[in-house]
Amino acid sequence: MKAVCIYSYGGPGVLVYQEMPCPRPGPGEVLIRVHAAGINPIDWKVREGHLQAMLHHTLPLVLGWDLSGQVEIVGSGVLRLNVGDGVFSRPDTSRDGAYAEFIVVRETEVALKPQSIDHVHAAALPLAGLAAWQALFDTAHLGAGQAVLIHAAAGSVGLLAVQLAKRTGAHVIAVSSARDHRLLRRLGADEVVDYQAAPFEQVTGPVDVVLDTLGGDVQARSWKLIKKGGILVSLVDPPSAEIAASHGVRQAWVRSQPNATQLAELAKLVDAGHLAATVGKILPLCDAARGHQLGELGHTRGKIVLRVV
Numbered sequence: 001m002k003a004v005c006i007y008s009y010g011g012p013g014v015l016v017y018q019e020m021p022c023p024r025p026g027p028g029e030v031l032i033r034v035h036a037a038g039i040n041p042i043d044w045k046v047r048e049g050h051l052q053a054m055l056h057h058t059l060p061l062v063l064g065w066d067l068s069g070q071v072e073i074v075g076s077g078v079l080r081l082n083v084g085d086g087v088f089s090r091p092d093t094s095r096d097g098a099y100a101e102f103i104v105v106r107e108t109e110v111a112l113k114p115q116s117i118d119h120v121h122a123a124a125l126p127l128a129g130l131a132a133w134q135a136l137f138d139t140a141h142l143g144a145g146q147a148v149l150i151h152a153a154a155g156s157v158g159l160l161a162v163q164l165a166k167r168t169g170a171h172v173i174a175v176s177s178a179r180d181h182r183l184l185r186r187l188g189a190d191e192v193v194d195y196q197a198a199p200f201e202q203v204t205g206p207v208d209v210v211l212d213t214l215g216g217d218v219q220a221r222s223w224k225l226i227k228k229g230g231i232l233v234s235l236v237d238p239p240s241a242e243i244a245a246s247h248g249v250r251q252a253w254v255r256s257q258p259n260a261t262q263l264a265e266l267a268k269l270v271d272a273g274h275l276a277a278t279v280g281k282i283l284p285l286c287d288a289a290r291g292h293q294l295g296e297l298g299h300t301r302g303k304i305v306l307r308v309v
């Protein structure tokens, strides 16, 4: 099969497009013919070698942990999936990824893809969708009537988080540059904040929940916006428990996990018209390096997706 892998850590130039042996599924696993693979920031963090201590990869490694495709072979003991099923998945980031014509994935990491969208759009959903879900609902327990502030709201996670938060009946404040405000309003944002026009903390708050997708200075400036007893949930930098306590608020760091049940919930929402996947750019698999260069600029609107089939 054709795949994009790395033999060493470094810049986009270490991505190699080449022939590789096709993997075989073991018990409880399926082989998926990948139709489209989403590009996420974790891909270039792994490529640069920043996550070696956490993920213990061995090289060569196929990157990419977001995909939509079709089940090709079903391993022994797999009960829910059949050959030919259209599926989407956020596989285990410690194993080979989806920048390839085929990938082996555990059954527990796969759900039937939304029927109403194509593979390219379905590949934009799993990783960012699960991150948003697990941060907002499993961790912050966001509910109706609460106010949530979402940073980088026009990014892959943010665009899905805005829609999911709105669906629960929360008051949604979306922070982005002005060019994305119309899109964010259409997706359900009640308030939009232009982070380039003024410091966000001077024009908004107080809120029950902050979803931090930027870390660093943005995280540091967010504490004062949170109501007593509220929570800051970060997907990037583990927040300080001491700082949280000094503000009378809670904190959490979320490392999102594969979850077939939650993927199925996301698919249901898409097919019911309540959740839209936003694709910013589509590239062929052999152009993965270009996808990384664009993504790493940090100003993507929607997902960069590699079309494999």
Ligand SMILES: NC(=O)c1ccc[n+]([C@@H]2O[C@H](COP(=O)([O-])OP(=O)(O)OC[C@H]3O[C@@H](n4cnc5c(N)ncnc54)[C@H](OP(=O)(O)O)[C@@H]3O)[C@@H](O)[C@H]2O)c1
Binding pocket: 040, 041, 042, 127, 128, 131, 151, 152, 153, 154, 155, 156, 157, 158, 175, 176, 177, 178, 180, 195, 213, 214, 218, 234, 235, 236, 254, 255, 256, 257, 295, 298, 299, 300, 301, 302
């Ligand atoms: N822990 C986990 O499980 C997990 C899961 C998924 C993602 N993440 C992490 O979450 C982060 C976001 O991921 P993503 O996929 O959403 O990234 P992304 O799609 O690349 O985010 C790009 C967006 O960030 C916006 N942005 C950049 N600087 C901003 C600022 N100062 N204020 C407001 N918006 C700003 C950009 O808007 P402008 O163009 O307007 O600047 C752009 O819309 C990454 O670090 C990723 O690794 C973690």
